[in-house]
Amino acid sequence: LRHLVLVLGDQLDHSSSAFDGFDPQHDALWMAEVSQESTHVPSSKLRSALFLSAMRHFASACRARGWRVHYTPLEAGVATLADALAAAVARLRPQRLILTAPGEWRVLQALRTTARALGVPLELREDRHFFSTVRDFAAHARGRKQLRMEHFYRALRQRHRVLIDGDQPCGGRWNFDTENRAAFGPAGPPPVPARVHFSPDATTREVLTLVDQRFPGHVGDLATFDWPVTREQALLTLKRFIDERLPYFGHWQDAMWRGEPWLWHSQLSAALNLKLLNPREVVAAAEAAYRAGTAPLASVEGFIRQVLGWREYVRGIYWTQMPEYLDRNALDAHLPLPAFYWTGETEMACLREVIGQTLRLGYAHHIQRLMVTGLLALLLGVAPKAVHTWYLSVYVDAVEWVELPNVLGMSQFADGLTADGRPAPGGPMASKPYAATGQYIARMSNYCSACRYRPHQRTGDTACPFTTLYWDFLMRHAKRFASHPRMALQVKNLARLSAEERAAIRARADEIRRAVT
Numbered sequence: 196l197r198h199l200v201l202v203l204g205d206q207l208d209h210s211s212s213a214f215d216g217f218d219p220q221h222d223a224l225w226m227a228e229v230s231q232e233s234t235h236v237p238s239s240k241l242r243s244a245l246f247l248s249a250m251r252h253f254a255s256a257c258r259a260r261g262w263r264v265h266y267t268p269l270e271a272g273v274a275t276l277a278d279a280l281a282a283a284v285a286r287l288r289p290q291r292l293i294l295t296a297p298g299e300w301r302v303l304q305a306l307r308t309t310a311r312a313l314g315v316p317l318e319l320r321e322d323r324h325f326f327s328t329v330r331d332f333a334a335h336a337r338g339r340k341q342l343r344m345e346h347f348y349r350a351l352r353q354r355h356r357v358l359i360d361g362d363q364p365c366g367g368r369w370n371f372d373t374e375n376r377a378a379f380g381p382a383g384p385p386p387v388p389a390r391v392h393f394s395p396d397a398t399t400r401e402v403l404t405l406v407d408q409r410f411p412g413h414v415g416d417l418a419t420f421d422w423p424v425t426r427e428q429a430l431l432t433l434k435r436f437i438d439e440r441l442p443y444f445g446h447w448q449d450a451m452w453r454g455e456p457w458l459w460h461s462q463l464s465a466a467l468n469l470k471l472l473n474p475r476e477v478v479a480a481a482e483a484a485y486r487a488g489t490a491p492l493a494s495v496e497g498f499i500r501q502v503l504g505w506r507e508y509v510r511g512i513y514w515t516q517m518p519e520y521l522d523r524n525a526l527d528a529h530l531p532l533p534a535f536y537w538t539g540e541t542e543m544a545c546l547r548e549v550i551g552q553t554l555r556l557g558y559a560h561h562i563q564r565l566m567v568t569g570l571l572a573l574l575l576g577v578a579p580k581a582v583h584t585w586y587l588s589v590y591v592d593a594v595e596w597v598e599l600p601n602v603l604g605m606s607q608f609a610d611g612l613t614a615d616g617r618p619a620p621g622g623p624m625a626s627k628p629y630a631a632t633g634q635y636i637a638r639m640s641n642y643c644s645a646c647r648y649r650p651h652q653r654t655g656d657t658a659c660p661f662t663t664l665y666w667d668f669l670m671r672h673a674k675r676f677a678s679h680p681r682m683a684l685q686v687k688n689l690a691r692l693s694a695e696e697r698a699a700i701r702a703r704a705d706e707i708r709r710a711v712t
């Protein structure tokens with residue numbers, strides 16, 4: 196065998212760089228399902244099933260092209276990618292291994308070490324899936340004291356001529372965030388478009404049974420599984436989003452409503468992260484909707500900012516700062532994650548709803564993740580790594596390169612100092628911690644009307660834990676944020692509290708911490 200092309204579960208793209216020069220006569224593919232990928236964090240059954248089903252469909256499509264695929268199924272009982280690769284190399288004796296850069300630092304190290312130990316050359320190729328390369332990001336970051344997504348995003352918009360007229364951004368502005376923060380109001384959302392539903396085929400049904408047997412204690416309701424597992428299904432999901440949801444996406448992208456997990460969100464992140472979709476086609480389809488007048492600019496820009504902006508930016512952060520990034524803990528937070536994150540059993544209605552939906556469906560939208568589950572962990576002072584483990588486990592779209600900076604950096608504000616306490620290169624990725632009281636949740640959702648707590652109360656039996664913990668957070672970190680350009684005003688508000696009130700907040704916050712951790 197000449198080349199053994201390694202294809203990982205998040206590299207399901209026929210045009211991947213790993214296939215450049217692929218010769219079906221002399222080369223073959225290698226894919227492996229191993230238990231460690233579902234257990235190194237306790238992966239939701241939905242997440243495992245999505246990866247395995249999409250991998251099996253991709254392998255079938257490759258075989259249909261006449262390509263040889265050496266595939267280790269989970270039933271073979273192999274524990275690690277390294278073990279599976281070692282067995283394949285011993286059997287097939289390839290001259291060279293070819294791999295497109297993987298999405299996880301841990302996996303890259305494991306495969307590199309294995310190849311070295313086996314004495315077979317490993318050729319690592321650029322991941323062309325992304326608009327930018329890690330080198331582009333590193334060049335952008337070099338010499339900058341502070342990294343900001345906005346600068347990187349604008350440069351990418353210009354370079355790739357996305358939403359650009361002449362040499363100006365469409366509509367004369369780069370950012371339409373201020374138009375994209377509406378709440379639903381008391382009447383709630385208008386009828387939400389029906390979701391594209393993919394009934395599990397025989398391959399998916401087989402995977403669902405397998406995952407249920409292998410990982411019985413893991414969270415996730417497989418009866419709800421209907422994620423796209425092929426490129427065709429992913430393209431249909433994209434089309435339905437552009438036609439039905441994109442026109443309203445931006446307007447309500449921050450809003451939340453009981454019993455409405457999907458709203459106008461794209462639900463494309465899983466297909467994008469598995470590489471069933473290319474971000475270029477997603478961005479082009481969104482821009483085309485604006486140009487055709489079927490979606491407003493604010494909505495289209497808000498969506499493109501997620502794909503072309505945040506997604507590329509966090510990838511750059513991850514690959515330029517790993518592995519040290521994983522151990523950052525700038526706010527010195529050490530509490531364990533409350534057990535209810537794994538059950539949804541809590542009296543806090545917002546968390547009950549968001550965690551319940553997450554465990555059941557493997558999905559929550561950005562604001563539910565940032566301003567409900569992430570916010571509580573930040574305010575409590577949960578160890579960032581424990582928060583990271585939870586997010587990587589429970590969401591179908593979670594791949595470490597995108598999940599870790601979003602959780603550890605943006606949501607937990609933990610990345611401003613390196614693991615050994617020095618200022619981090621480029622500073623923290625978020626310009627301030629996303630700290631807020633329960634009143635933010637009350638404004639953006641109807642969760643509070645089903646809750647025993649009151650979002651405006653900071654002390655007493657019915658005080659909203661978010662509100663109590665917000666003031667406690669400001670007190671605990673007052674020194675750190677007193678002269679922070681975007682936090683100083685919030686810290687100043689502490690002066691409005693009497694000594695008694697401060698003491699009562701502290702006592703109540705301690706009570707909450709004892710009760711939940």
Ligand code: SF4
Pocket residue numbers: 543544545546632633634636637642643644646647648649650659660661662
């Ligand atoms: Fe959540 Fe507080 Fe509202 Fe209850 S009152 S739903 S805990 S924000």
